[in-house]
Amino acid sequence: MIPRYSGGRPSKLSNQQKEKLLFLLREKDTWTTEEVRFLILKEFGVEYTLKQVRVIVKKFGMKYAKPFVLDYRKPPDAENILKKHTTD
Numbered sequence: 001m002i003p004r005y006s007g008g009r010p011s012k013l014s015n016q017q018k019e020k021l022l023f024l025l026r027e028k029d030t031w032t033t034e035e036v037r038f039l040i041l042k043e044f045g046v047e048y049t050l051k052q053v054r055v056i057v058k059k060f061g062m063k064y065a066k067p068f069v070l071d072y073r074k075p076p077d078a079e080n081i082l083k084k085h086t087t088d
Contacts, residue, residue: 012046013056022060030067033057 013021024039025031031039037053040046048056054064075081 012048013040013044017044018056021056025057025060025062031057032067033064 011018021040021043024043025036033050033053036057037048037050040048040053058064
């Protein structure tokens with residue numbers, strides 16, 4: 001006899017709540033896992049671990065990336081300056 005596993009515990013968020021979460025996440029370009037966790041807690045009153053938040057975000061098709069440091073001294077037109085100096 002083959003055991004039938006149901007796939008784990010049901011989600012704490014309903015499908016409608018997940019749709020709203022996805023809408024909220026698309027309002028901003030970058031999120032940290034902690035920010036998403038806080039957003040879920042604030043909007044829906046549901047607490048998730050950081051690992052589970054990463055799983056949810058991945059199911060939305062969003063990608064996880066390491067943040068990079070922005071240099072405050074970089075001029076706003078740095079790319080144009082670089083092009084100008086490399087084409088001379």
